[in-house]
Amino acid sequence: MDTVGELLSCDWREIGIRLAGYTAFRARNLVWRTGSTEALAKGLMPGDIAAQAILSVISGERTWDPDRGPLLPFLKRVVDSLLNHLAESNDNRRVARLSLEDADILPQEVTEYRRLSNDPPMIPRTSPINAEVQSEPDDAVDQKLQQLFAAAEGKPELVEVLNAIIEFDEMRPRQVAIRIGKPVSHVNNCLKRLRRLALKISATTGTTGPGAVSSGAPI
Amino acid sequence: MKKNRKDSARQTLGRIAQLFDEVVSEELAEAEEELRALGLDPSAIGEKLEQLALKSIRGRMLREHSDAVRARVRAQIGINPANKLN
Numbered sequence: 014m015d016t017v018g019e020l021l022s023c024d025w026r027e028i029g030i031r032l033a034g035y036t037a038f039r040a041r042n043l044v045w046r047t048g049s050t051e052a053l054a055k056g057l058m059p060g061d062i063a064a065q066a067i068l069s070v071i072s073g074e075r076t077w078d079p080d081r082g083p084l085l086p087f088l089k090r091v092v093d094s095l096l097n098h099l100a101e102s103n104d105n106r107r108v109a110r111l112s113l114e115d116a117d118i119l120p121q122e123v124t125e126y127r128r129l130s131n132d133p134p135m136i137p138r139t140s141p142i143n144a145e146v147q148s149e150p151d152d153a154v155d156q157k158l159q160q161l162f163a164a165a166e167g168k169p170e171l172v173e174v175l176n177a178i179i180e181f182d183e184m185r186p187r188q189v190a191i192r193i194g195k196p197v198s199h200v201n202n203c204l205k206r207l208r209r210l211a212l213k214i215s216a217t218t219g220t221t222g223p224g225a226v227s228s229g230a231p232i
Numbered sequence: 233m234k235k236n237r238k239d240s241a242r243q244t245l246g247r248i249a250q251l252f253d254e255v256v257s258e259e260l261a262e263a264e265e266e267l268r269a270l271g272l273d274p275s276a277i278g279e280k281l282e283q284l285a286l287k288s289i290r291g292r293m294l295r296e297h298s299d300a301v302r303a304r305v306r307a308q309i310g311i312n313p314a315n316k317l318n
Binding site: 017020021023025026027028029030031032033034035037038039041042045046058059060063064067068071072073151154155157158161175178179182183184185186189201204205207208211212 | 244
């Protein structure tokens with residue numbers, strides 16, 4: 014089957030939900046990390062970014078080869094690239110807002126999007142911007158860590174993971190698992206719980222900036 | 233000394249954030265949950281993205297079909313686009 018045939022046979026409804034959900038996941042992490050929604054373009058919602066990724070692949074701007082792997086992971090890498098680009102760029106105007114409400118004027122709009130966008134080559138998800146927190150004041154960084162530790166208090170398995178991250182500088186769940194002598198699934202589970210706590214703290218304290226993502230505001 | 237401690241806090245936060253990125257779920261239910269956490273309706277988003285994708289694919293098919301027909305016609309009447317007059 015050719016690429017177009019493969020694209021036609023996809024369950025786009027499910028792919029759309031999965032991709033937008035992935036975008037929301039990554040965007041919420043980014044907002045928590047930077048402490049501000051300013052890192053991303055104002056007005057862009059996860060659905061908009063997922064739409065841009067989908068359109069760039071269907072239009073052929075990003076070349077997906079079905080023989081080299083399934084579509085969804087490829088689309089996720091496009092989303093990573095778009096999000097990294099948004100976070101890195103001071104000039105968010107380079108990314109056109111492609112509202113899902115504009116679907117009626119597609120596919121002509123695709124050409125317009127391609128002209129307005131200036132996407133970089135694929136950037137790995139673990140790019141340097143993911144490893145550092147640059148845009149937040151020192152006090153806010155300290156406060157964020159203290160709040161996370163406080164929230165984990167009374168949950169020794171979470172504190173153990175946090176301590177391993179600090180003590181051993183580990184950046185992968187597998188490495189943390191080796192350090193504490195527990196299965197990777199245990200570490201992953203702890204990290205998911207810690208993330209939920211972190212996002213909850215951000216939403217409660219408003220450290221994610223005005224119109225925090227939890228309220229349905231643009232990312 | 234103080235600066236080092238601050239840098240260390242930043243690095244720690246960066247590492248934790250990176251580890252959060254590592255635990256993305258492949259489950260549909262969790263993708264829906266992420267969207268709901270932002271106050272968004274997963275079904276509505278899925279439906280709109282589906283419409284968008286199918287419309288875009290149809291556009292691509294039409295474009296590729298037109299290109300193929302044009303190329304066939306050119307071949308049949310012996311026009312080489314590389315030799316066209318200015």
